Amino acid sequence: MRDRLRVFGFLGVPTGILAAFFLAPMVVMLVIALHYGVLSGESGWTLTNFSNVLSDPLYRDVALTTFQIATLAMLIQLAIAIPLAYVLAYKAGKFELGLLLFLVLADELNPMVRIYAWRMLLGREGIINSALMEIGLIDAPIDALLFSKFAVIVVLSTSYLTYTVIPIYAAMKAIDRNIFEAARDLGSGWFTTSRRILLPLIAPGIFVALLLVYIPLFTDFASPALVGGTEGYMLGNVVNDLVLESGDLNAGAAMSMLMLGASALFAIVAYRLTKIKQLES
Amino acid sequence: MRRAAPGAASAVLVVVVLVILFGPVLMLALFSFNDSSIISLPWEGFTTHWYEDAWNNEQARDAIANSLVVASFVTAISIVLGTAAAWGLTRLRFFGRGAIAGLHGSVLVVPWLIIGVAGLIFFSEFSVSLSLRTVALMHLVVTFPLVVAIVSAGLVRFQRSLEEAAIDLGASQLQMLRYVVLPQIAPSLAAAGIFAFAWSFNNFEISFFTGGFDQTFPVWVFSILRQSENLPLVNAASTVIAVAQIAAVFGAWQLIKMLSRKRGDGKDELTDLVTGTVR
Numbered sequence: 001m002r003d004r005l006r007v008f009g010f011l012g013v014p015t016g017i018l019a020a021f022f023l024a025p026m027v028v029m030l031v032i033a034l035h036y037g038v039l040s041g042e043s044g045w046t047l048t049n050f051s052n053v054l055s056d057p058l059y060r061d062v063a064l065t066t067f068q069i070a071t072l073a074m075l076i077q078l079a080i081a082i083p084l085a086y087v088l089a090y091k092a093g094k095f096e097l098g099l100l101l102f103l104v105l106a107d108e109l110n111p112m113v114r115i116y117a118w119r120m121l122l123g124r125e126g127i128i129n130s131a132l133m134e135i136g137l138i139d140a141p142i143d144a145l146l147f148s149k150f151a152v153i154v155v156l157s158t159s160y161l162t163y164t165v166i167p168i169y170a171a172m173k174a175i176d177r178n179i180f181e182a183a184r185d186l187g188s189g190w191f192t193t194s195r196r197i198l199l200p201l202i203a204p205g206i207f208v209a210l211l212l213v214y215i216p217l218f219t220d221f222a223s224p225a226l227v228g229g230t231e232g233y234m235l236g237n238v239v240n241d242l243v244l245e246s247g248d249l250n251a252g253a254a255m256s257m258l259m260l261g262a263s264a265l266f267a268i269v270a271y272r273l274t275k276i277k278q279l280e281s
Numbered sequence: 282m283r284r285a286a287p288g289a290a291s292a293v294l295v296v297v298v299l300v301i302l303f304g305p306v307l308m309l310a311l312f313s314f315n316d317s318s319i320i321s322l323p324w325e326g327f328t329t330h331w332y333e334d335a336w337n338n339e340q341a342r343d344a345i346a347n348s349l350v351v352a353s354f355v356t357a358i359s360i361v362l363g364t365a366a367a368w369g370l371t372r373l374r375f376f377g378r379g380a381i382a383g384l385h386g387s388v389l390v391v392p393w394l395i396i397g398v399a400g401l402i403f404f405s406e407f408s409v410s411l412s413l414r415t416v417a418l419m420h421l422v423v424t425f426p427l428v429v430a431i432v433s434a435g436l437v438r439f440q441r442s443l444e445e446a447a448i449d450l451g452a453s454q455l456q457m458l459r460y461v462v463l464p465q466i467a468p469s470l471a472a473a474g475i476f477a478f479a480w481s482f483n484n485f486e487i488s489f490f491t492g493g494f495d496q497t498f499p500v501w502v503f504s505i506l507r508q509s510e511n512l513p514l515v516n517a518a519s520t521v522i523a524v525a526q527i528a529a530v531f532g533a534w535q536l537i538k539m540l541s542r543k544r545g546d547g548k549d550e551l552t553d554l555v556t557g558t559v560r
Contacts, residue, residue, distance in 0.1 A: 003375065010369030011381060014362045014425060018384055021422045022396070025403035032402055084298055087291040099295065105530050106302040108479045112499040113519040116506060117305035120312065120320050120516075127308060130321035158301055211390060219392035222485050222499075226506050236394050243490070249402055256398045260391065267390045 026260070033253035049254035059238060059255075066234040069149055069224075070217035073156040074164075077213065078206070080157075081164040085202075088165070089172035100169075107162035115226050118155045122146040122227065147229025155223045163212040171205025172198075200277070207274040215263045235259060306523055313516035320513060331517040341518050344501035347413055351488075351497060352481040355420045359477045360470065362421075363428025370429065371436040388426040396423060397490030404491065411493030419491050420481040427480060428473040435469030436462075467540040475533040479526070498522065 033049050036042040053059060092099055121127045122145040129141040144150060175198075183193045221236025228234065239259070243252035312320050316328035335341050370382050400419045404411060443465075447457040485499040492500060498518075505515055 003373070007369060007373050007375045010365045010373065014366040014429070015381055015384065017362070017422060018388065018426075021400075021403075021418060022388055022391075023384075025396075025399035028403045028406055029399040032406070080294075080298060083294055087294060091288070091291045092295075095295075101530070101534055102299060102302070104534075105527060108475070108483075108526050108530050109306060110483045110499060110519070110522055110526065112483075112485055112502040113309065113523055114306060116502060116515060116519060117309040119506065120309060121305055123321075125319060125321045127312070127321055130323075134322050158305075161298070161302065215390060216392055219394040221394055222503060226503070239394060239398060243398055243401065249405070252398060253402055256395050260395050263390070263392060263395075 029253045030257055032250055033257045035250060037248055037250040039248070049250045050258070053251060053254050053258065059235075062233055062235055062238055065149070065232070066218060066236075069152050069156065069232065069234060070214065070220075073153050073160075073217055074210070074214050076153070076157045077161055077164040078209070081161065081168055081209065082202070082206075085165050085169035085172055085205075086198075088169050090177075103162045103165055111159055112222065114159065115155055115223055118151070118158075119146065119227050122151050122154070146227060147231065149228070149232045151227040151229075152224050152232035152234070155227055156217055156220060159220075159223065160213040160216065164209045167208035167212065168202055168205040171202040171208075175201050203277045204274045207270045207277065211267055211270045211274075215266060218263070219259055309516050310520040310523065313513060313520045315513065318513060320516070331513040332521075334514045335517040335521070338514060338518075340496070340501060341514070344496045344498045345518070345522070347495060348482050348498040351413055351417045351420060352478050354417055355424050355481040356474055356477045358421055359425035359428045360474060363425040363473060363477075364432050364466075364470065366425070366429045367432035367436055371433050372441075385426045385429050388423055389430065393423065393484065393486035394490075397487040400487065400491040411491055411495075413492065413495045413497075415491045415493070416488050416495065416497065419487045420484055423484075423487065424477045424480050428477055431473040431476065432466060432469050435466040439465045464540075464543065467543075468537045471533055471537045471540060475529060478529070482526075 034045055034047070036044060036046050036048070088096055088099055119126075123129070124141045124143060124146060126146065128145060129138075132138045133141065179197060179201075180193060183197055188196070219236050221234065221240050224232045224234040224237055225240070228237075235255070239252055239255050242248050242255060313331050314327050314329065315325055316330075317325035366385060370378065370385070396419065400415065401411070404415055409415060443461055444457055447461045448454075452460070482497075483499060484497075485503065488497040488500050489503065496504065502515060502519065505512060
């Protein structure tokens, strides 16, 4: 009895807050997604919001664009993060802590400030274009720098780098380094060592990075809204436009639920893979 | 030569990453001092009047003040709720512990866009008008589970036998918490504090959807950039914010270093703190 009271004392309020303002809003959103909108003139339960959202060819194109942008940004980040984590964990020596601090700092800087900074650099009359024209490398500004898929990928790739590096770095720190020496003594070159030893051991870290970064990449809407133009229009912008521009809460709720479902599915798969990999090693 | 090559490659990689991460923000700060209303080259001369403009801009001041108030409130409550929950989840055994831990963890992987939209729909269904209060409430929902994750990692790391020893030697529960547990988790608490503040202060999506007419700093920047071209005034305000954030992170880092050293731990403890949470 005393134990139960103690559990309630420590966890009652936190759990209550999550139930009331995290779970309940999700349930309400699901209910709204399953009801006719006020404007449709009908009432009651329905699946039309979901079928409308799913069958609209425009949304299918946007989903494809979103997939392209998010996946490319993720791959670019992994391509930077894996070697960077390696340098941090094994090569940096006395610089290790300082570099970690910079990574944390990069994450703490306001994302809106960062997006704005890129927009300033990439714009038609922006710093890169004006600098290139000053030194005479180009005669007319390069338009494709801003309001393009390219711009969104650049901004997104730099926005979540901290969360890509740190889990991989953590996985590397946990490796017993004798294993590399053993591999070398047994005659394996760096490529074989990387592929057969390092990669399997850091796989859990990579899955955690995917969990932390790939999902937010899919739902980002500030970056595409400010640097994407029409070419870089993503699913997050669809949700924003449905909810705030056209005021169709029901369709916006349906779209959000679909994105939530996809995120949950992805999270569960990534989590399982992490656990399986951790058990293997 | 073969030995020098990897070192050089590492250095190049690190420099490139630092330039990509911080170069744009440095440029932004630099151009907040450029005496031209168009942000591009050539350089037109040094001025501080964009800072005066930013200071005299009521919207900018309100937005920054709003963000500070919300983030302070959210940080304080998050630390209390998060530490209590972390203690409950790591030190007590009870039926349903896994489910409750899962609930706290799942908040961290649901995208903020969806939490923001759900919050907007939820509040409008129950006719709650949107304001800084609803923003703060929803920030709290996503922020205290982060504190739970960071503090839990700290609590799991240190040995429970120390707590038992303290009790065996006649310490009361409170004395044990004060003299054994608190010093052990102090670095985690400091880290949790700085992260919680940043999560709330930097949050855009949730503030955007649940704030109504009340703007936080990120929402203000967003709305200006949606309406107009780049403005040097925004550079000035952003530079001030960036400098404050850098100072806060360095300060917290020094504090954490000091707290860790007090416990006789070195560098490994600090890297553990950064990596422990993601495991």
